[in-house]
Amino acid sequence: MAKKPAPDETAAPLVPRAGGVDALREAAAGCRACELWERGTQTVFGAGPQGARIVFVGEQPGNEEDLAGAPFVGPSGKLLDQGLEAAGIDRSLAYVTNVVKHFKWExxxxxRIHAKPNAREIAACRPWLDAELAAVKPLAVVCLGATAAQALLGRGFRVTQSRGELLERTGLAPWVMATVHPSSVLRAPDDESRRRERARFFEDLAKLAPLVRR
Structure with a gap:
């Protein structure tokens, strides 16, 4: 039986120093840095080209992603793809990943219902995300939802206050944006709200188009 991680353990010792995204994905498959591996079907690592111009970062894989072993393949991923298409952004220019690589559920x-990862789980998984960003070297990082935004931009960051703004944060990428997670659009209470939130989400993504065309 695998040893339970100590409170201060993270995935850092598991991160390979070379080999790019493929090596990271292979190493992450056996990650036991927090307890979430015991409930998730498998590690769900990021997907996309190593030379992607944009990295989209969500909270964690959902039920469909956990079963498929790939990020953003469910309804949220489909909405993201639609938004990129509407913005005229080639999907092959994007790399998609999550702050936490295992599905936390109740x-x-x-x-199996989504459960929000806690600070310990986010910290344990953070070395994988840092390594992905270092390997991909994107022009822009887009935080999808509050968990991703606060993990990367600080606990005091509020998506509601800075949504859709292109921020210069050179520690992550030349440009950083935070917007809502597409799952929140899908959870809107009625058709009119969903149409409105979908339009706002697409407007946020459209702001990235001039960056990737440079």
Whole structure:
């Protein structure tokens, strides 16, 4: 049985120093830096070209991503793809990943319901994200939702206050933007709200188009 991680352990010792994204993905498959591996079906690492212009960072894989072993393949991923297409951004220019690489869930009948990762789990997984950004070297990083934004931009960052703004944060990438997670658009309470939130989300993504065309 695998040893339980100590509170101060992270994935840092597992991160390979060379080999790029492929080497990172292979190493992350056996990550046990926090307890989430015990519940997730598998590690869900980032996907996309190593030379991607934009890295999109979400919170964690969902149920469909956990089963498929790939990020943003469910409804949220489809909405993201639609937004990129509407903005005229080639999907092949994007790399998608999450702050946490295992699905955290709670049982509800026969369903597995998303549970928000805690600070310990986010910190344990952070070395993988840092290594992905170092390997890809994107022009822009887009934080999808509050968990991703606060993990990368600080706990005091508020998406509601700075949504859609292109920020110069050279520690991460030349440009950083925070917007809502596409799952929040899909959870809007009625059709009109979903149409409105979808339009706002697409407007945020459209601001990235001039960057990738340079």
């Amino acid at each position: 049982p509800r009948g026969k369903r």
